[in-house]
Amino acid sequence: MTTDSATPAWVKSSYSGNGGTCVEWAPGHAATTGAVPVRDSKNPGGPVLTVPAAAFASFVTGVKAGEFDTV
Structure with a gap:
């Protein structure tokens, strides 16, 4: 794990929910x-x-493929 957040062009995952799990x-x-x-999009400096x-x-x-679905 690294704390290097200088990487440009971050893209939010299309699979992220609207409940803060982005x-x-x-x-x-x-x-x-x-x-x-x-x-984590809520903590871009993290x-x-x-x-x-x-x-x-x-x-x-x-x-x-839904391999991680919990329902």
């Missing part, structure tokens, strides 16, 4: 480094989780 990611950084930075691009892609695939 995450942002920086796709431009991912394209240049192979790592996807993710942060820690940034950096995930390998392949792992992030697998996670997004699982979200779209």
